[in-house]
Amino acid sequence: MKNKFRYFSYFYKYLGYRLWITFFVSLFVGLLDGIGLALFLPLLKLVTNGETGDPSGEDPVSEFVVSYLGVFPTLINILGLILIFFSLKGIAKFLEGYIRVKYQQYFMSRLRISNIDLLNSYEFKHFVKADVGRIQNTFTGEVSKVNTALRYYFKSFQYGVLVLVYVIMAFIADPLFSFMVVAGGILVNFLFKELYKRTKYFSRKLTSQNHTFQDLLIQKVAFFKYLKTTGLNDAFGRMLKNKVKVLERLQLRIGIIDSLLAALREPVVVLIIAIAIYLQVGYFSNDAGLVILSLLLLYRALTFFMSTQEQWNFFLGVSGSLENMENFSEELKAGKEINGNLNFIGLQKTISFNKVSFNYDGKEVLHDIDLNIDKNETVALVGPSGSGKSTFIGLISGLLRPSKGEVLIDGTALTDLNLSSLKSRIGYVSQDVNVFNDTIFNNVTFWAEKTSENLKRYETAVKKAAIDSFINELSMKEETLLGNNGINLSGGQKQRLAIARELYKEVDLLLMDEATSALDGETEAIIQQHIEKLKGSLTIIVIAHRLATIKNADKIVILKNGKIQEVGSYKDLMERSKEFKEMTALQNL
């Protein structure tokens, strides 16, 4: 019961008063149907006793017809009333179906939108540890499963309301008989509990297996080239196929329980009613008319009761997805990044690192960093692999937060800034280039409108990124579609495209993490020239292994083991840093 309410409150969070509307409409359907059915009692009497009989006041239904509806129960009147009540029920049933579909769609959109919002504000620190397969699966397959769960929940809820209406009416007609049937129903429900438990167990398993399947699938697509080249494609494919089989088996088990419940439904209903009638006839003698009426109502109640159970079992079959969705949203909420409310209006003077340390899961990778970066300065970070260069860049963009100390932008702590306003002014090019599965134009402009102004900006950006001649040779030019993650581009072309995207953005701060690493010397030199031209007009922070590319940087920062070892210009460092001199010597500079 506790669970049923937990699910209710989950749906209520998204649907609110709509759930109550559903409840009342179902109640209305039940009442109309119940009254329509009850009218068969006077009808039966009229048919057996003939029109001349006196049906008034003999049974509660006729009493109801006379006193509440103000109609004298003649054959034609009763037939008319039956028709009216069943027609009204038809209308209410349509309304019930309509609101079910409408609210279901509403629920699905709200769920999707809320998940997108939560993912948007999910802190990077948590994201790197998240299970990508689970995120993907939850966003796609699981959303529709939760929607299916809502459909089953709605249905079992609506049927449950009907059961309640029929049982109450049957009790009014014949309490003893009704009691026996209800007791039978409860007993059966008890017996079915084990089946429900199994379904729930399989459902949870199904969800987690689906996550793993998605995870493998994502990796198969992402590493397609590698797997194909190394012949590991088949082995990976086998793992995927095994998962498909596991999923098939789990689904089959849930299906078997569903079929078992469906098959048991009718015989069980008939059995309970048969026993009740037998006892009624053998041991008690009651008004046959009322027994028939409550029989009618209870047959319906029991059928709906079984349908409620069946729908509930369907619901349990997807309840693993619901639990997963609840946990998923909670995790995203818990990992929400802290966002300040001051808008970033562009760098005015300085970015300062004030005794900044950073740790990943307790392991400190940057220690006590003090550094000032002035507006429009070009700063290069050098140092051995793992020394903390990328982490440093992550701290400037607000992707990571210091564990100690502060990063200040013009004296304001980064934590007080609205991160979207900051990030919209930051360009970032890294070793891992992201190419969207779309045209070159959309990749560079991030789906900007093709106005003449934007086209001009686009042309300038691709020229500066030295990718213009490559694009011009393509028959579709900027409308050329790029494959999945730029699979039909060379590493260098991808990197130039990424640079063009950031240059198009017209940012304040350009962060380049090994941005030109995939380029040949000649192309790198061309881009370098363009970046040199940008020098002084925006703040550039660059991580470079090839020291030749940072000769003209205003400041070079040498990082070692998470600490700043030296800061100075290329010339300064050549004069005073033995380590830097050795580094340049190794690169034949």
Ligand SMILES: Nc1ncnc2c1ncn2[C@@H]1O[C@H](COP(=O)(O)OP(=O)(O)OP(=O)(O)O)[C@@H](O)[C@H]1O
């Ligand atoms: N998500 C993470 N979780 C745990 N440790 C991490 C994570 N990312 C990086 N590290 C660790 O932090 C340290 C600094 O990494 P960082 O990527 O900043 O170095 P880097 O100087 O940029 O290296 P490279 O030149 O190889 O790119 C490394 O020891 C790395 O193992």
